[in-house]
Amino acid sequence: MILIKDLVVKLGDFSLIIDYLEINDGEYFVVLGPSGVGKTVFLYTLMGFLKPLKGKIEVNGIDITYWPPEKRNFALIPQDFSLFPHMNVFGNIAYGLKIKGLSKDYIDRVVHEIASILEIEHILNRNVDSLSGGEKQRVALARALVVRPHVLLLDEPFANLDPRLRAKSRRFIKRIHERLRFTAIHVTHSIIDAILMADRVGYMKEGKFVIISHPKDFIKTEYARPYLDEILPLSEYLRGADYSN
Amino acid sequence: MLRRAESLMLLFVSITTLGICFIVLPIIALFLLLDPNILAKIYLKDPIFYVQTRKVFLITLEASSISTMLLITLGIPIAYLLARSNFVGKSIVEGIIDIPLMLPHTVAGIMILCAYSGRGLLGDLLKALNITIEDNFWGIVITMMFVSFPLMVDTIKIGFESVNPTLELVARSLGASAFKAFTTISLPLASQSILAGAILAWARALSEIGAILVVAYFPKTINVLTLEWLNTYGLKYAIALSIPLVLLALLLFIVFRLMVSRK
Numbered sequence: 001m002i003l004i005k006d007l008v009v010k011l012g013d014f015s016l017i018i019d020y021l022e023i024n025d026g027e028y029f030v031v032l033g034p035s036g037v038g039k040t041v042f043l044y045t046l047m048g049f050l051k052p053l054k055g056k057i058e059v060n061g062i063d064i065t066y067w068p069p070e071k072r073n074f075a076l077i078p079q080d081f082s083l084f085p086h087m088n089v090f091g092n093i094a095y096g097l098k099i100k101g102l103s104k105d106y107i108d109r110v111v112h113e114i115a116s117i118l119e120i121e122h123i124l125n126r127n128v129d130s131l132s133g134g135e136k137q138r139v140a141l142a143r144a145l146v147v148r149p150h151v152l153l154l155d156e157p158f159a160n161l162d163p164r165l166r167a168k169s170r171r172f173i174k175r176i177h178e179r180l181r182f183t184a185i186h187v188t189h190s191i192i193d194a195i196l197m198a199d200r201v202g203y204m205k206e207g208k209f210v211i212i213s214h215p216k217d218f219i220k221t222e223y224a225r226p227y228l229d230e231i232l233p234l235s236e237y238l239r240g241a242d243y244s245n
Numbered sequence: 246m247l248r249r250a251e252s253l254m255l256l257f258v259s260i261t262t263l264g265i266c267f268i269v270l271p272i273i274a275l276f277l278l279l280d281p282n283i284l285a286k287i288y289l290k291d292p293i294f295y296v297q298t299r300k301v302f303l304i305t306l307e308a309s310s311i312s313t314m315l316l317i318t319l320g321i322p323i324a325y326l327l328a329r330s331n332f333v334g335k336s337i338v339e340g341i342i343d344i345p346l347m348l349p350h351t352v353a354g355i356m357i358l359c360a361y362s363g364r365g366l367l368g369d370l371l372k373a374l375n376i377t378i379e380d381n382f383w384g385i386v387i388t389m390m391f392v393s394f395p396l397m398v399d400t401i402k403i404g405f406e407s408v409n410p411t412l413e414l415v416a417r418s419l420g421a422s423a424f425k426a427f428t429t430i431s432l433p434l435a436s437q438s439i440l441a442g443a444i445l446a447w448a449r450a451l452s453e454i455g456a457i458l459v460v461a462y463f464p465k466t467i468n469v470l471t472l473e474w475l476n477t478y479g480l481k482y483a484i485a486l487s488i489p490l491v492l493l494a495l496l497l498f499i500v501f502r503l504m505v506s507r508k
Contacts, residue, residue: 069418070422076415099419099425149418
């Protein structure tokens, strides 16, 4: 379990303030909010790239607030996936295991295992430049999951995918999460991600979580209104239109 | 309108051709005026000449290679720092690094003497450490380093700037320390720029004469000897001595262009 208490992070004029936040093991927690509200600051603080002024971050009772990023075991999937361009798919997935100095046989076995789960075994020898957006996302997911992180941090993971692939990727990640039950913190400005993927949604405004709730409860709040105002007319239109063909 | 545009392009093509000829003509002239007998004499047949030419080539290659290696060691951390961080006075630091590019070469030599020679600012300290630069091999190395410094740092910096910083964040999140993320991600991805910087710095070091004349006339480098032979034996001997340098410079240039086009 991750516990965040009385956390204050300052970045110029901006402040991130979290009084209390618990994220349970295996939970899929979505951080929702428009640009500039502190979602990335939150993510970078969890990662250890930004140091808080005060407060603490605990993982299973251990205070990790000032631990360096490499000791935290919080794996990041950035918006652009950031695959290492000088390594092939296998090299990318094996990177974290090689850094830990694990044996070649073990790395080989574990990489194939995760590649099989994520259905990318057939591209292990491919150059990352030749991959499609969806394949890149799966490789980034495999690279992060293979190190068995405490938490998987996903920073707008669907932003660089086209809409058709986005829907497919949501279903895929949801399915993988249900199977592997890793703890995930997913940062997004899409309410669709929040509704379809989250166990709980945390809505951020001006550097604070103003509400944390189940998606079903969240959509009834005033914070969901602007998002729903945008998509409801579309759903009404679709209800009235024959688009089956 | 179209005809006017074509005429303009024709004018520019003509000017470009003239510009290319301006550069290529001296290279062609050098080979046309080369006397093969003198070439054979100074490199193969006459020991009075070839002992000296071989020695100066060796000194020049050794000094330029050592200065390049030292510059790589210095240049990588400096370039990485400049590419990755923003700090107060960064543009001043960048400006200071580029100073050797702007200086007349003899002035650069005088400045090196003022700072690092026995009579210079750090003279007593260097004497205590038994380090001399005047008319000394290490004086050549230091001079070459000074004039090549900006080329090395600026080229490597461009390489680091082109590496997406998020790659290192991901590596850190996967368990790599800052140093490990640097050596396994940024360094290999900037390796072409490091090599390009090394080639440029080496070529610059090889070509230096003005500052070397001021700091360390002895032991003679190939450029110092070429100038001396031009004054003593005339143009034909200077040409024969210049040929290997031209070939080496062309080879470096081709390698550099190939690397740039591969990027």
